[in-house]
Amino acid sequence: MSAPSLADYKRLNDTREVVVKRQDLPLSCPTDATALWCSHPRVSLAIDASADKTVRCPYCGTLYRLID
Template sequence: MNQQSNNKTREIEVTADDLPLHCPTPAMLLWNSHPRVFLPIEATGEALCPYCGTHYTLKGGAVAGHH
């Protein structure tokens, strides 16, 4: 059975404490998630997950000099 569900765009705001950022995040259900992918959000302050389309925004904007 091939059941499709609606793709709902998600907007998630993260902080510097959430870095390095990866999707799915620890708050997401893992049993139905895609493989973990790390997202480079530090330079631009925004990242888009290539698997699920979740848009992440870094609260406070880009991080200068983050190691």
């Protein structure tokens, strides 16, 4: 396994807040865009049940925001 690259760190920082659309549901974290070395167990996130249409991953803290 190789050491994480600068691109991997940038991708991690970019995913701290992610905008999703209804077509992206059902939502789970980590997404396919998450670097493998920084992933965690996959967890389903019920963003459509949230009053403010946001949900935060309990593992990594990434905030997901649903837009229509």
